[in-house]
Amino acid sequence: MSALKTRVRAQLLRIHIWLGWLVGVPLILWTLSGLIMVIKPIDEVRGSDLRSEPVAIPATLAAVPPRFDGRAVETLELAMRGARPVWLVRYAGDDSRAADAATGALLPPVTASEARAIADGAQKAPGEVATVERFAADANPLDLRRDRPAWRVTYANGLHAYVDADTGELLALRTPFWRTYDFFWGLHIMDLQTREDTHHPLLTGFAAVSLVTVVLGFVMLFIRQRRRKSRSRLREGLGEGVSK
Incomplete structure (x- = not known):
């Protein structure tokens, strides 16, 4: 035994x-x-501590309904794009547009200079801009994680600010440590491709x-x-x- x-x-x-x-x-x-x-802390990783306070929608705003282009609208949201009140129009199929809340007119896609101004305005203390690049919805950088056409505003300190190219929404702030965090998250779940x-x-x-x-x-x-x-x-x- x-x-x-x-x-x-x-x-x-x-x-x-x-x-x-x-x-x-x-x-x-x-x-x-x-x-x-x-x-x-997760707020620092996400860059939440870098964001400025959102601008309030004017109480006196007499919003005009947006002029739809015939497509089925899923949601309609009133928001601020910088100092400008806009409608965020969500169509079926993850397509979105912005419309001027004062006139109802659909707005054209965001330009590079507008994207830079939006990214700067979304931060408490924006740094020096290094590059501004546009990406298609199906060719976005890995750190965005959104299937949306977007402008990436890259700052000298390594911060990436992503602005929706159609609506002007700030989609994400990605700090250098966020990208480190994201890499190790990929290791943690053993998925370095999509994470x-x-x-x-x-x-x-x-x-x-x-x-x-x-x-x-x-x-x-x-x-x-x-x-x-x-x-x-x-x-x-x-x-x-x-x-x-």
Whole structure:
């Protein structure tokens, strides 16, 4: 019986070692990425602390309904674009336009200079602008995560401000640390391509194997502690026998 227990313990130890080699790197990356993601408050990561207070819609505004172009409208929202009140018209199929709230006329797409002014106005202390680039909805940078045509206003400090090219909405502020956070988030969920898929076989498989490895390690620790206690009792018994 003792020989059988020894073989079982040896087999469990062998399995634990091989599983440890298999999941060691993912466990290190999960721990490291988790650490990176909690270093800063999430508001700082998202750049929420950089945003200026939104301009209130004038109480005296006599809004004129927008002049629709015949398409089915899903939602209609009144907002401010800088100092200008506008309607945000959402059509079916994720298409959007802006309309002047004072006249109801649909507004043309946002220009580069308008995008820069919107991005500057959305921040408490805008920095020096390095570049202003426009991207199509199907060719947006990874850090935007929106299927919308957008202007990217890049600042000298590494901040990216994304402005919707059709409506003039500020879609996102992406700080340099946000991009670091995003990379480690991709490592954490094992999806560096889209960084959005939190349910796929690779992640589920490694998570399951990691759980088995940790549980097996606790079992081995428990078995080792019992062996040490048994040996200690045996030595104490032998010592008492010799003294008698």
